[in-house]
Amino acid sequence: MLKYFASRLLTFLPTFIGVTLISFAFIRVLPGDPITVMAGERGVDPARYQELLQQFGFDQPLIVQYWHYIVGVLHGDLGKSFVTKKPVWDEFFALFPATLELSICAMFLAVALGLPAGVIAAVNRGKFFDRALMSTALVGYSMPIFWWALLLIIVMSGWLGLTPVSGRISLLFYFPRVTGFMLIDSLLSGQKGAFTSAVSHLILPTIVLGTIPLAVIARQTRSAMLEVLSEDYIRTARAKGLSPYGVNFVHALRNAMIPVITVIGLSVGTLLAGAILTETIFSWPGIGKWMVDSIFRRDYPVVQGGLLLIAVMVMIVNLTVDVLYGFINPKIRKR
Amino acid sequence: MSLKKTLASGLMVAALMASTASAKTMVYCSEGSPEGFDPALYTAGTTFNASSRTIYDRLVEFEATTTATKPGLAESWDISDDGLEYTFHLRKGVKFQSSDSFTPTRDFNADDVIFTFDRQRKEDNPYFKVEGGSWEYFNSMSMPDLIKEIVKVDDNTVKFVLNRPEAPMIANLAMDFASIVSKEYADAMLAAGTPEMLNQAPIGTGPFKFVAYQKDAVIRFAANPDYWQGASPLDDLVFAITTDASVRYQKLKAGECQIMSYPNPADVAAMKADSSLNVMEQEGLNVGYLAYNTMQPPFDKKEVRKALNMAIDKKAILDVIFQGSGTIAKNPIPPAMWSYNDAVKDDPFDPEAAKKMLADAGVKDLSMKIWAIPVQRPYNPNGRRMAELMQEDLAKIGVKVEIVSYEWGEYLERSKAKDRDGAVLLGWTGDNGDPDNFLAVLLGCDAVGGSNRAQWCNKDFNDLIMKAKVISDQAERAKLYEQAQVVFKEEAPWDTIAHSVVFTPMSAKVEGYNMSPLGSVRFYGVDLKE
Numbered sequence: 076m077l078k079y080f081a082s083r084l085l086t087f088l089p090t091f092i093g094v095t096l097i098s099f100a101f102i103r104v105l106p107g108d109p110i111t112v113m114a115g116e117r118g119v120d121p122a123r124y125q126e127l128l129q130q131f132g133f134d135q136p137l138i139v140q141y142w143h144y145i146v147g148v149l150h151g152d153l154g155k156s157f158v159t160k161k162p163v164w165d166e167f168f169a170l171f172p173a174t175l176e177l178s179i180c181a182m183f184l185a186v187a188l189g190l191p192a193g194v195i196a197a198v199n200r201g202k203f204f205d206r207a208l209m210s211t212a213l214v215g216y217s218m219p220i221f222w223w224a225l226l227l228i229i230v231m232s233g234w235l236g237l238t239p240v241s242g243r244i245s246l247l248f249y250f251p252r253v254t255g256f257m258l259i260d261s262l263l264s265g266q267k268g269a270f271t272s273a274v275s276h277l278i279l280p281t282i283v284l285g286t287i288p289l290a291v292i293a294r295q296t297r298s299a300m301l302e303v304l305s306e307d308y309i310r311t312a313r314a315k316g317l318s319p320y321g322v323n324f325v326h327a328l329r330n331a332m333i334p335v336i337t338v339i340g341l342s343v344g345t346l347l348a349g350a351i352l353t354e355t356i357f358s359w360p361g362i363g364k365w366m367v368d369s370i371f372r373r374d375y376p377v378v379q380g381g382l383l384l385i386a387v388m389v390m391i392v393n394l395t396v397d398v399l400y401g402f403i404n405p406k407i408r409k410r
Numbered sequence: 411m412s413l414k415k416t417l418a419s420g421l422m423v424a425a426l427m428a429s430t431a432s433a434k435t436m437v438y439c440s441e442g443s444p445e446g447f448d449p450a451l452y453t454a455g456t457t458f459n460a461s462s463r464t465i466y467d468r469l470v471e472f473e474a475t476t477t478a479t480k481p482g483l484a485e486s487w488d489i490s491d492d493g494l495e496y497t498f499h500l501r502k503g504v505k506f507q508s509s510d511s512f513t514p515t516r517d518f519n520a521d522d523v524i525f526t527f528d529r530q531r532k533e534d535n536p537y538f539k540v541e542g543g544s545w546e547y548f549n550s551m552s553m554p555d556l557i558k559e560i561v562k563v564d565d566n567t568v569k570f571v572l573n574r575p576e577a578p579m580i581a582n583l584a585m586d587f588a589s590i591v592s593k594e595y596a597d598a599m600l601a602a603g604t605p606e607m608l609n610q611a612p613i614g615t616g617p618f619k620f621v622a623y624q625k626d627a628v629i630r631f632a633a634n635p636d637y638w639q640g641a642s643p644l645d646d647l648v649f650a651i652t653t654d655a656s657v658r659y660q661k662l663k664a665g666e667c668q669i670m671s672y673p674n675p676a677d678v679a680a681m682k683a684d685s686s687l688n689v690m691e692q693e694g695l696n697v698g699y700l701a702y703n704t705m706q707p708p709f710d711k712k713e714v715r716k717a718l719n720m721a722i723d724k725k726a727i728l729d730v731i732f733q734g735s736g737t738i739a740k741n742p743i744p745p746a747m748w749s750y751n752d753a754v755k756d757d758p759f760d761p762e763a764a765k766k767m768l769a770d771a772g773v774k775d776l777s778m779k780i781w782a783i784p785v786q787r788p789y790n791p792n793g794r795r796m797a798e799l800m801q802e803d804l805a806k807i808g809v810k811v812e813i814v815s816y817e818w819g820e821y822l823e824r825s826k827a828k829d830r831d832g833a834v835l836l837g838w839t840g841d842n843g844d845p846d847n848f849l850a851v852l853l854g855c856d857a858v859g860g861s862n863r864a865q866w867c868n869k870d871f872n873d874l875i876m877k878a879k880v881i882s883d884q885a886e887r888a889k890l891y892e893q894a895q896v897v898f899k900e901e902a903p904w905d906t907i908a909h910s911v912v913f914t915p916m917s918a919k920v921e922g923y924n925m926s927p928l929g930s931v932r933f934y935g936v937d938l939k940e
Contacts (some may be wrong), residue, residue, distance in 0.1 A: 111819040113453070114546070118822065118861050123549060130542070158445050160541040160609070169625050228660050240661045246437055246628060246648050358652040360626035368443075373819070 083397045090390060095148060098382035099141050102375050108133065109157050109373035131157065131375075144379065153380030158372055163380035167362060171384075172255030173243065174354070174361030178346045180277055181285035186339065189289045190328075193296020193335075197304060198323055208293065215290035220349055224283045224356040231279060238278050241358040245272040280357045284349050288342040295338040299331035306330075332403055340396035344389050433645035434938055436920075438931070439658040439667035440649045443626045446541070448609035449586040450530055453546050458586040459931040460629050460649055465507070466589035466614035469498055469523065470580055474924040474932070477695065477747060477843025479584050483518060483615065493575030493882055498523070500566040505636040506592045507619040509611060514594055518615055520562040525593035527553075527560055537596060540605045547587035551841070575880040577887060578844035585842050586930075590615065617642050617934035627651055643922075643937040662687065662915060668938065669916040669923065671931065675733040675791070681915045692925035693746050694912045695840035697739050697848070698789035699904040700780070700800070701863035702833045708773050709833070715902040717767035718833075719757045721807045722905055727799050731792050732908060739906035741895045743848045746927040747840070748884070749891035754899050756906075765807040777810040779832025781825060785818045788910045788929075789837030796835060796907075825863050834863050843928060845891045849875045853903065864903035871897045 110119060110127045119127070128134045132143065147154060153163035192212075196205040232240045239245065243257045250264035258277070261269035303309065304327055312322050351363035362381060369377035442456040449462035462468075471482035481487075484498035504518040529537035530545040531554050548554070556576055561569040572579065582588065592613050599607045612620050615638065618631035629649040633642040650667050652658045658670040659677050663684070673681060673689075681689050702709040702718070709715060724738050740756035743749070768776065780800055783793030790796060794815070801811040814832065816824060825834045841847050851857060854875060855867035871894050878890035914925055919939045926932065 105817070108819060111823050114550075114822075118826070119546075119550070120860075127544065130544075155542075157542075160446065160451075160606070166625065225656055228657065232664055233660050236664070240664050240666055241652055241657050242650060242666075243627060246650060246666075247435075249622070249630065252624070356654050356657055358627065358650070358654070358657065360624065360651075364626060364653070 079401055080398060083394055087390060087394070091387070094383055094386040094390075095145055095379075096141075098379045098386070099144055101382070102370070102373065102378040103137070105370075105373065109375060112371075112373045113157070148383065153383070154376030156369070156377045157374045158369075158377075163376050166365065166377065167381060167384050169255070170360055170362045170365050173257070173359055174347070174350050174363060176256045176258065177277070177280055177284060177353070177359060177361060178343070178350060180281040181346060182288060182339070182342070184281055184285035185288035185292050185342070189292030190296050190335070192293040194300055194323055194328060196293070196297045197300035198319075200301060205297075209297065212290040212293045215286045216294075218286060220283060220287075220352040221356055223286060224279070224353060227279050227283060228356075239272075239276050241276075241356070243273065243276050243359065244269065245276075248272060280353050280359055283357075284346065284353045287349060288339075288346060291338055291342060291345075292335065296331065296335050299334045300327055303327045303331045329403070333400060336396055336399055336403070340393055343392040347385055347389070434643065435646040435648060436644045436669070436933065436936065436938055437648045437650050437667040438933070439652045439661050439670040440629075440931075441651075441655075441658070441671045442653060443651050444623075444629065446609045447612040447620060447623075448541065448591070449589045450526075450545055450548060450591075451541055451609060455929055461612060462586035462589040463616075463930050463932045464618045464631055464647070465612050465616045465620050466591070467504075467616050468584055468588050468590060469500075470584040470588075472584050472843060472926065472928060472930075474926060474935075477581075477840075477927055479580050479843075482584070483523075483590055487580070489882055493577070493880065494572045496570040496572070496579060497563065498568045498570070500568065501638065502566060504615050504638045506595065506615055507613050507634050507636075509613060509619070511607070511611065512595050512598055512613055514592065514613075516594060518590065518592075519565045520568045521565075521593045522590055523568045524560050524562055525596060526588070526590050527557065529591075529596075530587070531557060536600055537605060537608070541609050545587070547585065547841075551582055551585070551587070553582070575882070577879055577882050578842060578846050581842040581844040581847075618647050621646075637934075639934070642934055644933065647933055659915070662917065665917070668920050669914065671914065673913050673915050675735040675913075678735065678913050678915075681913075686918055688916050688918050688920065690914045690916070690923065690925050692912050692914075692927060693737060693744060694788050694910040694929060695744050695746055695843065695927045696789040696837055697742055697744055697909055698787075698835070698837035698907045699739070699742070700833050700835055700907060701904050703828075703830050704864050704866040704903050705828055706831070708771070708776065709778075711771055711773075712901050713767055713771040714773055714776075715905075716757055717764040717771065717773075717807070718804065718809070719902055719905040720760050720764040720767070721809070722800050722803045723759050724905075724907060725759065726803075727796055728908055730799060731790070731796050732910065735791075735911045735913065736908040737911065739909050740899070742853060742898055742904065742906060743845050743891075743895070744840070744909045744927075747843060747845055747848075749845045749888035749895075751892040751895040753892075754895055756899075757902070761803070761806050768807065768809075775808070775810075777812070778804075779812050779814050781821065781832055781834040782813050782815040783835045783837075784815050784821055787837055788839060788912065789908065790835060791910075793835050826860055828859050828865050830863075830865075836863055840928065845887075846875065846879055849891065849894055850879065853898065866901070866903035868897065868901055868903075871901070 110124060132140060155162050156166060192208055196208045199205045228240055231238045244261060248266055248269045250260065250266060253260050253263050257273040261273040309322060309327055312326050350361060351367055353359065354361045354363040366381045369381065440456065444457040444460040445452045445454060447461045449458055468482045469484040470479045473480055483501050483504060485501050486499045488497045500520060506514040506518060508514060529535045530548040532538060556572055558571045558573045563569055591608060595613045596608055599605050617634055617637045619634050621630040621632050623629045631647040633645055635641050652661060655672060655674045659673060661667045662670045678689060681687050702715050704710055728736050728738060741751060741754055780797045782797035783790050797813045801813060804811050838848060838852055851861050853862055853866060855872045858865050858867050874890045874894040878887045881887055912929065916923060921937045921939055922935045
């Protein structure tokens, strides 16, 4: 197992270097430099422009700039934001718990509903329940996030008054940040009603962000289950007189899990992409919104550092998925 | 901070919250995050609303509803006859705010004023390079060239000595970059090795104290009990950062905030019909325009420019693009600004006459480019659509228009070029309410090849605005600017399109809120009805 893990870890290195290159190049390929964007209509005089170029290090050749960047990264220094003048690292970790909390909840929702829905649909193949479920999944998958979010806000918050409109917690609650996870911090604060408020603020964004992964997981589980259910050993299990629950959830689902886990792993990338829109609409102070703002402002250090950190997160998730394969199917780690 | 300490302070805050459960709290749904809290370092209005207009004061202040100036931290001032010396008499007994890490030992005085400006202009000031030290507004208002020295006459008197007379100087000192910071606090933070705290945990003399900022989510302020004009009727002020306009509206309706910024124009009618809301409106201090390149034939002929202006249906643009949230512009300065010349007649919309004018000028089969602004601005909510409407209008008089656009940074840079091909859609939002800030910046000879996108240098016009810049009598200046607007209309270097109208929707419970033509949001004097 250790050897398998080490071999997976080795593939990390070239990917990491690739990501630093892409994140460095990506923002520079976009036309317009941060100084002119910052100055706007007001403009900046040529002498001042040169001064700022020097200050930001843009007067140096690209290769030198990349070298400085990579040396910084290796020393754990991702630079400072041009706009807020704060270290990228600090900004990322101030915001990341919010994204992580939302993503975990969304993923939990997607798996908790998607897996059983997929299994039930597969077992009831071709029946009304299967069709209804799969059509709903298709709708969920195709729904534009911003539209779905606004619709939920208008109906759930505007008309029915069931949930708050946006934010992470009611503004009446105020306590210092301990972990950055609002569910935990609200509990630690000891303030009455804080936890309930944090939960109620999570409902809509969780539904919105979880919708697409939910649809994908349900569809993937269904098709993987259908394949497994037609295998001989399932017939044997049924013939042995095992309960349908035992056959479906113990024997079949375990073998159907490999493609499902792949999809769950891949969904993390989708989740982060979806977080950009979800966070913007729900005023959720996470990294999605932060990245978008930084791209518009051509805030090079933030875009570079942010992309790198996000890529590393996705890589870690993929590594975890690879390791999980090994647990679920021992054949894989022996290969 | 250790977990134990954090928890202890959390409990303290909780206790405080419980004891002030009846505190009057106003929530403002703002449109974005501040870049920081030291207004001199930044240029965005969103940043100023959360810093200079809440936490700080200036020597001179703008009136709440006009661009006129009034005494602030300076009780009065004298200007020397040659216009080179401005002596400010400072208000006594003004206290800086205190925080967990700082308690002032003295009142505001001349040292604070000198420090405020020295840190932006003197390289040997220890704060000159702090937080990147990009004092963009101070630089863009030419303050480094303008200020010769700042002299402390005594503890309560400061003299600014200038290199040349500058009539807008008083208005400049009412701008956000001139917010007065505490030298005592700055020294204390420098000694503690944390000079960036000046930007991150601001201390001012203003109506609200900074309490906390949770990035991209919430900014909390508390009323300053020692405010020199008297404490605010509100106990707490909260900015709930909500970037999406539709969501801000939903929050306002749900009572999650009491005031919101920038509504969608399409929502304004519904907001006005809602009896629980109140929608205030104010003409923005801005102008949107189409600037011809007056250096390039045939646009060097004023007849051609006028003919094109007459072919463009501005009323249609206003209805389609601004959806009622704008007014037609006839002058390069907005109506809310002093010296606005209402006697000027706009070129009428008359395609037939325009066609004839073009023919008389000897122009046939004219093809031109119109540059569509790629971003949404208050003075132009949809550049592409605006360019398309102009394209349709001009086609009717036989002018073929090709629409081009670039990324925003590129657009700004390329549109400055003297040999630029085409007319460019752009606009301007005023900084200090002084006409010089529009007329000289956008149409002066010195700005050709820069912010004068029409590349227009007219001697009559330039003489008038240059003369107006150096005399300090406002009535006299106004006369000169009025004449300059007549010359402008006659020469038509731009098609003046629109001034936007800014709406501020709020709960009907909000009292005492005023909209400033400068676009600044201020909560001092605002109250909530029970």
